[in-house]
Structure formats: C-alpha cells, structure tokens
Amino acid sequence: MKTLLIIGIGAGDPDYITMQAVKALNRTDLFFLMDKGPAKDALIDLRRELCERYIERPGYRFVEAPSPERARGAGVDYQASVAELNRDKQRTFERLIDEELADGETGAFLVWGDPALYDSTIRILRAILDSGRCVFEFEVIPGITSVQALAAQHKVPLNRIGRPVEITTGRRLAAGQVSAADSLVVMLDAEDAYRQVADQDLEIYWGAYLGTPQQLLIAGRLGDVAAEIERVRKAARQANGWIMDTYLLRKPLLRKPED
Ligand SMILES: C[S@@+](CC[C@H](N)C(=O)[O-])C[C@H]1O[C@@H](n2cnc3c(N)ncnc32)[C@H](O)[C@@H]1O
Known part of the structure; x- marks a missing residue:
C-alpha cells in the first residue's frame, strides 16, 4: 500500500511548522512539489529549506511537476474554471502517484498554511480515491494558517x-x-x-x-x-x-x- 501525507507547513515562517509536521516530514520518502505562478520559486525554496532543516535521515527525494493553471480573463466562469483546474490537477497527481511512488513508500504534499483552508489537495486526493484509479491511504497534518x-x-x-x-x-x-x-x-x-x-x-x-x-x-x-x-x-x-x-x-x- 502507498501512503500519502498532506502536511500543513504554516504560512510563511519556517518556525510555524508543528512537531507533528516534523515527524511527518521524517516519515516521507518522496515530496511532491507543485507550486505555480510568480511566487513558485520562493515557495519551492521554502519547502526545500524546511526539509533540509528538519529531516534527520538521508535518502528522501523530490519530484517537481508543473501545476496546472486556472483559465482567467473576461468571460471565464470562475466556478467552472476552478472545477477544470482541479480535474487537471487530479490527472497530474494520479500520474505522479502512479509513476513516482513505489508500493510501501510514503509521499507527501507540503501545503502552504493549513490544508483545510482554501486548498484543494484534500478534495483532489478524495476524488482520486473515489475514481478507483489509484489506491492509497492518506493522512492530513494541520498547519498554522x-x-x-x-x-x-x-x-x-x-x-x-x-x-x-x-x-x-x-x-x-x-x-x-x-x-x-x-x-x-x-x-x-x-x-x-x-x-x-x-x-x-x-x-x-x-x-x-x-x-x-x-x-x-x-x-x-x-x-x-x-x-x-x-x-x-x-x-x-x-x-x-x-x-x-x-x-x-x-x-x-x-x-x-x-x-
Ligand atoms: C490558496 S490560499 C492558501 C491559504 C493557506 N492554505 C492558509 O492556510 O493560509 C492563498 C491565500 O492565503 C493568504 N496567504 C497565504 N500565505 C500568506 C502570507 N504569508 N501572508 C499573507 N497572506 C497569506 C492570501 O490571502 C493568499 O491569497
């Protein structure tokens, strides 16, 4: 069985991370880095910094994937564009879980702030499980919003x-x-x-x-x-x-x- 962790990393200060999140980082074999937009480099750097600072065992790895972008502009229906974005993300997540994570391994999504607040990762993993296309267990670790x-x-x-x-x-x-x-x-x-x-x-x-x-x-x-x-x-x-x-x-x- 594969295990996925959705880890809230806090919203900015590396010290916002919780002890539970640090323990979860140390259980992780593969980190999925999915940021996008102009802040992408800063946000990915912070995630790598967190891993360097808090993970005590060697051998963990990263996979970066371009995160799909939402359609914008006049005439674009906001709700429909978000639904389409989440379907694109779902396909990307499915491929990563399928191709990059071996059976018995633990993968993690490092979510800015807390995963329950204006973040789709939980929704997307639930949709993947409901579709039956991947099988895994998952846990959510809260973060400071x-x-x-x-x-x-x-x-x-x-x-x-x-x-x-x-x-x-x-x-x-x-x-x-x-x-x-x-x-x-x-x-x-x-x-x-x-x-x-x-x-x-x-x-x-x-x-x-x-x-x-x-x-x-x-x-x-x-x-x-x-x-x-x-x-x-x-x-x-x-x-x-x-x-x-x-x-x-x-x-x-x-x-x-x-x-
Ligand atoms: C997609 S939501 C993610 C929220 C995040 N899950 C949380 O728990 O805070 C992004 C929004 O969160 C807010 N946000 C996130 N980090 C922030 C920060 N360091 N300073 C100010 N606002 C922030 C902004 O309103 C931004 O537009």
Whole structure:
C-alpha cells in the first residue's frame, strides 16, 4: 500500500511548522512539489529549506511537476474554471502517484498554511480515491494558517467576545457580499476589494508576506488607511513580482473595551 501525507507547513515562517509536521516530514520518502505562478520559486525554496532543516535521515527525494493553471480573463466562469483546474490537477497527481511512488513508500504534499483552508489537495486526493484509479491511504497534518499569522502579528483576537468570524475571498467582497459577521477575514484578494466596502469606519488589519522577512503590516480605520494599503501593496507586488496578503475587517468597538 502507498501512503500519502498532506502536511500543513504554516504560512510563511519556517518556525510555524508543528512537531507533528516534523515527524511527518521524517516519515516521507518522496515530496511532491507543485507550486505555480510568480511566487513558485520562493515557495519551492521554502519547502526545500524546511526539509533540509528538519529531516534527520538521508535518502528522501523530490519530484517537481508543473501545476496546472486556472483559465482567467473576461468571460471565464470562475466556478467552472476552478472545477477544470482541479480535474487537471487530479490527472497530474494520479500520474505522479502512479509513476513516482513505489508500493510501501510514503509521499507527501507540503501545503502552504493549513490544508483545510482554501486548498484543494484534500478534495483532489478524495476524488482520486473515489475514481478507483489509484489506491492509497492518506493522512492530513494541520498547519498554522495565514489567518492565525495575521492575528498574531497584529496582536488582535479574530472575534469579538461570543461573536462569529467569517472567512471569505476578495472576489466575494468585491461582488458586494454582505456579511452578518462583525469580523470578516478576506483572503485571495487580487483586486483591492477593501476599496469597495461601503462602511469606511470599519477597522482593517492588513498583512502581506506574513511570517517572512518581507512582512508588511498596516492597521487603522479603513477610510484612513485604504489608500496607503493600495500604494504599499502595488509597490511590494512590483518589487517582489508577487504578493500574498490577508486582512481582517471588523466593526469598531463602541462601548465595551474588554472585547
Ligand atoms: C490558496 S490560499 C492558501 C491559504 C493557506 N492554505 C492558509 O492556510 O493560509 C492563498 C491565500 O492565503 C493568504 N496567504 C497565504 N500565505 C500568506 C502570507 N504569508 N501572508 C499573507 N497572506 C497569506 C492570501 O490571502 C493568499 O491569497
């Protein structure tokens, strides 16, 4: 039987890795490296660094495969393009598991942050098992998400006392999503969606490249800092060639300072 590990490696700082993840790295014979896009080299380097730093036994190996890209542009249906992307990824994963991993070996996907948050690896491995085209066992090892990193770096709790938190995408925010939650975490924002929020009195806690040496943090009243975030974000993307950022939007506290 083949074994696959989906290992959350934390969202930026190599020190975010958990002891459970370190043990999982040390059980792995073959690492699948599947990054894509402009951040590809940085993300692959970080994964190799983690392996060098934390694996004590020699003999593990890597296989790199170009990760399929999602169709983009005007007229492309977002949901359909994601479904097509996941089918392409599934075919790539099937081939790698079939051709590169021997029976009795353990392979691992090193997932940025936590595998349960805006990541398709678990869904894809389940789909492969359901298709019956490969047989394997798999385990999921949780990691520190960019949401946790954001809250820690800004030293804020995500929720007001006893209140909900919602996690959403920049795409949904830009489309005018109305949320009942008084704390909203926004990820995957390619479009400066915070600029389109009607309530400019919200507090924003913004972070980019969290946990890395390039980390950027800005916080304040949305109406006061939105232009600065947009400017800093644009400059950072130009300087680095890519950006990953996340932010918390929340209603300002009116009365109860203990919140
Ligand atoms: C495909 S999702 C992956 C999320 C990841 N699984 C997690 O647990 O954080 C990518 C999005 O996560 C956020 N993100 C990931 N790493 C980040 C970091 N180091 N700093 C800021 N945002 C980050 C950004 O919103 C980015 O667009």
